[in-house]
Amino acid sequence: EVQLVESGGGLVQPGGSLKLSCAASGFTFSGSAMHWVRQASGKGLEWVGRIRSKANSYATAYAASVKGRFTISRDDSKNTAYLQMNSLKTEDTAVYYCTRPGSSSDFDYWGQGTLVTVSS
Amino acid sequence: AIRITQSPSSLSASTGDRVTITCRASQGISSYLAWYQQKPGKAPKLLIYAASTLQSGVPSRFSGSGSGTDFTLTISCLQSEDFATYYCQQYYSYPLTFGPGTKVDIK
Numbered sequence: 001e002v003q004l005v006e007s008g009g010g011l012v013q014p015g016g017s018l019k020l021s022c023a024a025s026g027f028t029f030s031g032s033a034m035h036w037v038r039q040a041s042g043k044g045l046e047w048v049g050r051i052r053s054k055a056n057s058y059a060t061a062y063a064a065s066v067k068g069r070f071t072i073s074r075d076d077s078k079n080t081a082y083l084q085m086n087s088l089k090t091e092d093t094a095v096y097y098c099t100r101p102g103s104s105s106d107f108d109y110w111g112q113g114t115l116v117t118v119s120s
Numbered sequence: 121a122i123r124i125t126q127s128p129s130s131l132s133a134s135t136g137d138r139v140t141i142t143c144r145a146s147q148g149i150s151s152y153l154a155w156y157q158q159k160p161g162k163a164p165k166l167l168i169y170a171a172s173t174l175q176s177g178v179p180s181r182f183s184g185s186g187s188g189t190d191f192t193l194t195i196s197c198l199q200s201e202d203f204a205t206y207y208c209q210q211y212y213s214y215p216l217t218f219g220p221g222t223k224v225d226i227k
Contacts, residue, residue: 035216045156045164045207047216061214064121103169105211106154110163 002026002109004098009114012088020083020114022098030054030076033101036083038094039113048096050105051081066092088118122146122210126219132227139195141206141222148188149212155184155193156207158221164207168193198224 008020022034033056036048049062051072060072071084081098095113102108123146133139143153151171156164166175168184171191181196195202203226208219 044221045158045209045218047209047218063215097163102166102175103173104152105216106166106169106209107156107164108166108169108175110165113163 002100004100004109004111006096006098006111006114009096009116011117011119013120014088014090014118016088016118017084017086018088018116019085020096020098020116022081022083022111024079024081024098024100027100029079033105034072034074034081035099035101035105035107036072036081037097037099037107037110038092038116039097040091040094043094046094048083050101085116088116090118092116093118121215122149122213122217124208124210124217124219126206126208126222128222129220130223130225132225133198134227135198135200137198139198139202139224141193141208141224143186143191143193143208143219145189145191145210145212149210151187152210152212153184153186153191154209154211155182156209157202157204158207159204167206195224 003025005023033052035050052059069087074081097113098111099107100109125144127142153171155168158164172184205221205223
């Protein structure tokens with residue numbers, strides 16, 4: 001059974017940093033890209049970024065709203081993906097989901113989400 | 121970035137109704153479109169990918185159609201568990217983008 005479990009969310013002040021983790025199981029993690037998607041309270045879904053597999057050179061891509069501030073990485077030995085968030089803004093407040101792409105870059109499995117609150 | 125619009129933004133329907141939600145992309149995306157269902161406090165659930173392919177385990181009352189810029193999600197006979205918010209997503213090009221959502225509630 002595929003499982004994605006996020007952790008690391010919490011309250012952080014504007015300008016601060018936070019690192020989220022996504023622990024994966026039930027599939028060949030090393031062969032899969034991983035994505036992050038966020039959702040502010042009462043709002044829609046926003047794609048944050050993705051990291052590809054080693055075979056695809058761990059290539060990353062980011063939304064314009066987070067580029068230069070957020071970094072996605074992975075540790076295939078731990079079946080874990082990470083989202084390092086720096087220079088956080090109040091508008092980064094959201095539930096952050098990690099997701100696994102299915103047939104292409106649709107998302108067939110999602111974690112339960114972790115809440116990040118940026119506030120002073 | 122490809123902009124995705126959805127209509128309506130919300131609708132009220134009764135159990136047994138046929139419901140259609142429309143998604144429009146700002147440029148052609150072939151069939152690189154997915155539909156998701158989200159219930160409050162839960163992660164989204166993939167319903168349809170490649171515009172019309174039903175995800176495994178999803179009831180057959182859900183169907184998708186379209187290609188290019190115009191797409192539809194149809195629920196043929198609405199059930200109580202279908203009251204939720206529905207999102208479409210394009211994966212034709214980066215950045216990946218979602219529609220703003222359509223909330224389906226009880227009439």
